[in-house]
Amino acid sequence: MFSTAIVSAEPLPEAARETDWKFSSSVNYDTGKYGTPDRTNSVYIPFTLKRCYSNADLSVTAPYLRQSSAGQVTWVGGKPVQVGKGKGAASAGTTSESGLGDIMLRGAYTLKRDGPKSFGLGLSGKLKLPTANENKGLGTGEMDEGVGLEFAKEINPDWSLLAAGYFTIIGDPDGVDFNNQVSLDIGFYKTLRSDLGLTVFYQTQSAIVDGNADPRSVSGTLSYSAPDGLQFSGGLTLGLSDGSPDIGLSAGFSRRF
Numbered sequence: 580m581f582s583t584a585i586v587s588a589e590p591l592p593e594a595a596r597e598t599d600w601k602f603s604s605s606v607n608y609d610t611g612k613y614g615t616p617d618r619t620n621s622v623y624i625p626f627t628l629k630r631c632y633s634n635a636d637l638s639v640t641a642p643y644l645r646q647s648s649a650g651q652v653t654w655v656g657g658k659p660v661q662v663g664k665g666k667g668a669a670s671a672g673t674t675s676e677s678g679l680g681d682i683m684l685r686g687a688y689t690l691k692r693d694g695p696k697s698f699g700l701g702l703s704g705k706l707k708l709p710t711a712n713e714n715k716g717l718g719t720g721e722m723d724e725g726v727g728l729e730f731a732k733e734i735n736p737d738w739s740l741l742a743a744g745y746f747t748i749i750g751d752p753d754g755v756d757f758n759n760q761v762s763l764d765i766g767f768y769k770t771l772r773s774d775l776g777l778t779v780f781y782q783t784q785s786a787i788v789d790g791n792a793d794p795r796s797v798s799g800t801l802s803y804s805a806p807d808g809l810q811f812s813g814g815l816t817l818g819l820s821d822g823s824p825d826i827g828l829s830a831g832f833s834r835r836f
Contacts, residue, residue: 601629605812605831611824613661614792617673619648621659621824623680634689642680644717649673653716655749655757657681657707659824661791662755676715682708687729698732705747713752721750727762739768741780749787757787774804786822794822800829808835 607623622645629638644654652659657680687703705725711718727745734740743764749757766780777799784794800814809832816827 599631601631601833601835603627603629603831603833605829607827607829607831609659609816609824609827611659611818611826612821613652613659613824614821615649615651615661617649617651619646619652619659621646621654625680625683634692636687638685640683640685642682643677644680644711645675645677646716647673647675648716650716653713654680654711654718655787657683658794660788660822662788676712676717678712678715678717679710681711681718681723684708698730701729703727703729703745705745709750719750719752719755719757721752723750724748737770741766741768741778758785758789760787761785776802776804778802784822792820792822795819796823796827798827810834 604624604626607621607625609621609623610618612618623642624644625640625642627638627640629636646652646654646659648659651661653662654660655662684706685703687701689699689701691698691700693699703726705723705727707723707725709718709720709722711720713720725745725747727743729743730741732740741764745760745762747760747762749759751757762782762784764780764782766778769777769779771777779799780797782794782796782798786793796816796818798814798816800812802810802812804810811832812830814827814829816824816829818824818826
């Protein structure tokens with residue numbers, strides 16, 4: 580995932596069933612200083628439509644983004660990143676900007692999917708379209724491309740190990756040289772009851788700006804499966820470095836049809 584608002588290690592492609600489409604959305608709030616003297620607050624609301632096939636899936640995500648900052652933080656690769664003045668610089672005053680974020684295209688293919696107590700392995704690719712307004716600090720105005728591997732291992736009927744690794748080429752605006760990014764997510768899924776589950780992840784990424792702290796965080800998401808293909812979720816993210824938000828909250832839903 581190219582966003583702190585969403586758990587970046589996504590499940591392997593969902594096998595097509597009687598329903599082959601899924602729509603999902605969520606409201607995500609992040610707050611943090613990201614190594615600057617001033618606090619940045621962000622609201623990220625993605626709308627995702629996914630088409631599921633037997634061994635693959637394709638999705639498109641169009642997000643709404645609102646950010647309050649002192650102009651030192653810009654959304655890069657779907658995350659708030661310090662690109663302006665450093666820790667000792669004076670604030671220029673906080674402003675709020677909002678609008679369409681960067682549209683994301685994603686595809687995933689199952690390389691291996693075995694039965695119980697075995698494992699699944701998937702290959703994923705992502706393309707960020709530069710639809711956000713770079714003059715408002717909502718994006719860079721450049722395209723990003725990423726590729727990754729996603730792994731799932733069932734330990735027993737109630738526990739599954741999850742892991743994912745991604746490499747992302749970050750587009751460079753004029754006069755800026757961003758580093759490409761390597762990210763790693765590792766965690767687990769725990770079945771709490773037949774309709775309720777908990778997903779926990781530790782996430783670490785390389786900094787895309789020299790001198791910035793590597794983003795590191797831990798997150799937990801509760802998901803509830805309701806009748807008629809509905810699912811509801813709520814999540815909490817805690818930052819472990821200056822490169823991540825101090826805290827993030829999320830609430831969302833999805834529906835198959």
